Amino acid sequence: xxxxxxxxxxxxxxxxxxxxxxxxxxxxxxxxxxxxxxxxxxxxxxxxxxxxxxxxxxxxxxxxxxxxxxxxxxxxxxxxxxxxxxxxxxxxxxxxxxxxxxxxxxxxxxxxxxxxxxxxxxxxxxxxxxxxxxxxxxxxxxxxxxxxxxxxxxxxxxxxxxxxxxxxxxxxxxxxxxxxxxxxxxxxxxxxxxxxxxxxxxxxxxxxxxxxxxxxxxxxxxxxxxxxxxxxxxxxxxxxxxxxxxxxxxxxxxxxxxxxxxxxxxxxxxxxxxxxxxx
Amino acid sequence: xxxxxxxxxxxxxxxxxxxxxxxxxxxxxxxxxxxxxxxxxxxxxxxxxxxxxxxxxxxxxxxxxxxxxxxxxxxxxxxxxxxxxxxxxxxxxxxxxxxxxxxxxxxxxxxxxxxxxxxxxxxxxxxxxxxxxxxxxxxxxxxxxxxxxxxxxxxxxxxxxxxxxxxxxxxxxxxxxxxxxxxxxxxxxxxxxxxxxxxxxxxxxxxxxxxxxxxxxxxxxxxxxxxxxxxxxxxxxxxxxxxxxxxxxxxxxxxxxxxxxxxxxxxxxxxxxxxxxxxxxxxxxxxxxxxxxxxxxxxxxxxxxxxxxxxxxxxxxxxxxxxxxxxxxxxxxxxxxxxxxx
Numbered sequence: 170x171x172x173x174x175x176x177x178x179x180x181x182x183x184x185x186x187x188x189x190x191x192x193x194x195x196x197x198x199x200x201x202x203x204x205x206x207x208x209x210x211x212x213x214x215x216x217x218x219x220x221x222x223x224x225x226x227x228x229x230x231x232x233x234x235x236x237x238x239x240x241x242x243x244x245x246x247x248x249x250x251x252x253x254x255x256x257x258x259x260x261x262x263x264x265x266x267x268x269x270x271x272x273x274x275x276x277x278x279x280x281x282x283x284x285x286x287x288x289x290x291x292x293x294x295x296x297x298x299x300x301x302x303x304x305x306x307x308x309x310x311x312x313x314x315x316x317x318x319x320x321x322x323x324x325x326x327x328x329x330x331x332x333x334x335x336x337x338x339x340x341x342x343x344x345x346x347x348x349x350x351x352x353x354x355x356x357x358x359x360x361x362x363x364x365x366x367x368x369x370x371x372x373x374x375x376x377x378x379x380x381x382x383x384x385x386x387x388x389x390x391x392x393x394x395x396x397x398x399x400x401x402x403x404x405x406x407x408x409x410x411x412x413x414x415x416x417x418x419x420x421x422x423x424x425x426x427x428x429x430x431x432x433x434x435x436x437x438x439x440x441x442x443x444x445x446x447x448x
Numbered sequence: 449x450x451x452x453x454x455x456x457x458x459x460x461x462x463x464x465x466x467x468x469x470x471x472x473x474x475x476x477x478x479x480x481x482x483x484x485x486x487x488x489x490x491x492x493x494x495x496x497x498x499x500x501x502x503x504x505x506x507x508x509x510x511x512x513x514x515x516x517x518x519x520x521x522x523x524x525x526x527x528x529x530x531x532x533x534x535x536x537x538x539x540x541x542x543x544x545x546x547x548x549x550x551x552x553x554x555x556x557x558x559x560x561x562x563x564x565x566x567x568x569x570x571x572x573x574x575x576x577x578x579x580x581x582x583x584x585x586x587x588x589x590x591x592x593x594x595x596x597x598x599x600x601x602x603x604x605x606x607x608x609x610x611x612x613x614x615x616x617x618x619x620x621x622x623x624x625x626x627x628x629x630x631x632x633x634x635x636x637x638x639x640x641x642x643x644x645x646x647x648x649x650x651x652x653x654x655x656x657x658x659x660x661x662x663x664x665x666x667x668x669x670x671x672x673x674x675x676x677x678x679x680x681x682x683x684x685x686x687x688x689x690x691x692x693x694x695x696x697x698x699x700x701x702x703x704x705x706x707x708x709x710x711x712x713x714x715x716x717x718x719x720x721x722x723x724x725x726x727x728x729x730x731x732x733x734x735x736x737x738x739x740x741x742x743x744x745x746x747x748x749x750x751x752x753x754x755x756x757x758x759x760x761x762x763x764x765x766x767x768x769x770x771x772x773x774x775x776x777x778x779x780x781x782x783x784x785x786x787x788x789x790x
Contacts, residue, residue: 340533343500344591346520347527348598349550358546362537 190422197416204409213416223417225394231424233311233386233396234379237318238372244319245326245371250356252331267324274321275384281317282306282389306389313389318379326371333367334360369436373429380425397421450511450601451476452497452634457506459492466492468658470506474602474636479628481637481649483681489658490638494604497636498527510601521550526595530607532587534579540566540590541575547598565597566590568627585616592624596631603628603635609644621648642682646670654678674786679717686718686756687785697782700752701732707782715785720746720759724777725766731775735768749774 196202199210217223252263269277284290285305292302306313337360345355361368383398390396397417405414452474459467467489474480482490495501497508499520508516515523534543544565548558566572569589579587588608595603608624609617625648628635639645645652646666653663654677662669662678673679676687690697692710699705707714725733725747736755737748745765747758756776760766768774 338531338533340529340531341535343495343498343520344527344529344533344594345535345546346500347498347523347525348547348594349521350546351519351521354550359535 193415193418196412197419199412202412202415205412210412213413214420216413217416217420222394223397223400226397226400226417227420227424229311229394230380230396230398230421231428233314233318233382233390234376234425235428236311236315237322237379238376240315241319241322241326241375242368242372244323245330246368248323248327249330249334252327253334266327269321269324270328272321274317274382275388277317277321278385278388281313281320285313285316307391309391311386311390314382314386317385317389318382322375322379326375329371329374330364330368333364336367337363365436369433373432376428376432377425380421450513450634451509452602452636453507453509454493454497455507455509457493457496457508458504459489459496459501460504465658467496467503470658470660472653472660472663474634476634477632479625479635479637479648479650481639481645481652482655483639483642483645483652484655484661485681486640488655490640490655491606493655494527494606494636494638497602498525498604499523524598524601526598526600526603528588528591528595528603528605528608530610532579532584532591532611534587534590534594536579539576539578540571540582543579543590544594544597547594551598561597565593568596569593569623584612585620588612588620589623592627596627596633601634603633605635605637607639608637610639610641617644624648646682652682654681656681672783673717676715676717676785679785684720684757684759686720686723688716688718688754688756690714690716700754701776702752703732703776703778705778705782707784710784716782717785718778718782720757721761722779723756723758724760725749725758725768725774726777727766727768727772728775729773731773733774733776735770735772735774737770738767740767747774749776751776 192201197213199205199208199213201207217227248266252259256262272280282289285302286292287302287304287306289302289306295302303312305316341359341363342355345359346352350358381398382396383402386396387399390399397420401414401417401421404410404417452472454470454472457467457470458465470489470493472480472493482493484490492501496503496516499515499518499522503516506516507514510523535546538546541562545558545562548561553561562575563572566575569592571586571589571593574582574586579590582590588611591608605624609620612620621644624637627633637645637648646669649666651663652666652669654661654669656677662673662675669678670682673682679685679687688699690699690705690713692698692707692712692714695706695708695710697705697707697710697714697716707716721744725735733749733751733756735747736750739746739748744759744761745767747768749756749758758776
């Protein structure tokens with residue numbers, strides 16, 4: 170009976186999430202791969218982890234997921250705090266800051282390119298002053314990628330974090346203030362720990378959406394290294410090597426899972442001990 | 449612990465005047481209740497004292513220290529909320545110790561003082577628990593300990609018992625009063641419950657529409673209110689119109705009473721429990737309704753075109769059937785209201 174009740178939900182998940190993942194996993198092991206003979210093999214994984222090109226690709230994928238997440242957290246948290254207060258022009262600001270939400274990633278990438286590239290708008294504006302922008306597009310540290318992804322992610326994060334902060338009851342803040350905590354101490358010791366679930370969720374979502382990013386790193390990223398997402402495209406579309414592409418997809422998913430679990434562990438333990446420093 | 453002086457405090461929210469020119473002087477160690485219907489401005493007064501709502505104008509002094517422009521964390525108040533407002537991510541120990549940590553008190557002293565404060569509210573064994581595991585009454589006792597442990601100049605309580613059930617409310621009310629007496633703390637207590645205000649406070653300040661209507665000892669306010677609002681807000685009362693001449697008041701139903709110095713149209717307030725009913729076939733009143741309230745029996749009597757309520761209690765309390773003709777016995781000392789503000 171219970172199984173029957175669970176069937177629609179569980180069936181949906183199995184059909185649309187479990188099945189493709191299982192097929193990709195089998196394909197990565199050489200079973201049922203498109204355009205190749207079906208034979209069990211570990212060679213795609215061996216190739217992935219022994220080739221320095223792909224190993225750099227994995228590391229770069231992690232880098233362009235983590236860095237934008239950290240940068241956008243650093244911007245979105247103060248922004249979310251500012252949105253709690255009332256200030257002149259807040260309504261207009263509350264609309265404007267959400268614009269990146271509706272701009273597709275590829276458009277964001279072109280915006281960054283037009284603004285920050287050598288010969289772009291900013292560098293032309295700085296030219297009369299004899300100043301030159303550092304290399305921000307296709308640079309080794311993928312600054313352009315980080316700018317574009319953070320630009321996309323900040324409003325999304327700020328929206329979630331502002332929502333989480335707004336659920337902290339005003340009485341708790343007032344209680345902290347009357348007990349001798351200043352604004353900053355109240356934020357750090359009361360609001361932030363209580364909003365942590367929302368902040369965690371926002372960070373996770375941004376991180377996960379960044380791991381598979383394709384348009385932004387292919388337009389703004391360095392020539393080398395390239396993230397796994399781009400290698401996947403190359404292998405599947407140009408080399409017709411679906412087995413290797415599937416292995417990359419599985420590794421990408423696994424990396425995301427590992428980091429999510431680690432982050433979750435970390436934040437829950439911080440949350441638990443948030444009030445424990447007086448012991 | 450300090451004397452608290454509020455002078456010409458005013459607060460508006462947009463076009464709404466929440467508090468209009470409010471003055472109050474609370475003596476060191478005095479327990480004052482701000483009483484009034486919701487929206488009367490009593491909580492706003494408290495929040496202005498705590499520093500959560502800045503006043504538009506006016507001054508607040510704790511002793512000789514003027515504090516109305518200070519941020520809340522510099523005022524040294526203890527605030528207890530209707531919602532308890534305990535930090536859910538902290539244990540009871542950390543909740544109570546929060547104010548001491550903010551004051552950079554050494555750890556060993558924090559441990560000792562938090563232990564003492566929790567013992568004061570009988571929750572010492574629960575120090576390592578989280579607030580969500582506690583009942584409402586226990587949570588409010590923790591909040592009380594948290595407010596008291598920092599030794600505030602004044603203890604502010606904002607409807608602290610309103611979320612608790614009736615029995616627990618009385619119990620905790622007595623606990624709060626006992627603690628305040630023991631520590632000699634100046635306390636300002638906001639409530640909309642008139643019996644709670646009268647039971648707990650040395651002085652009740654009755655407010656309406658952002659203004660103080662009347663203030664005084666609970667007994668004086670109850671027995672000798674100057675204003676009709678006071679008479680009606682504290683307990684139940686009968687408002688009776690009469691015409692007076694030469695110290696004699698004539699009531700619409702024909703009775704008269706002697707009141708020194710009364711003249712012209714007068715309005716008197718008579719508590720239901722001060723009215724005696726006497727069964728009399730030719731009496732001016734007729735019993736309309738009788739309600740058994742347990743401790744009391746209340747009769748509604750039609751008398752001279754209006755309804756008068758009379759309450760009696762105890763084993764001897766009469767229970768009259770509707771339709772019974774009765775005569776009314778008013779108390780010998782009648783209280784005339786000052787109608788100026790009614």
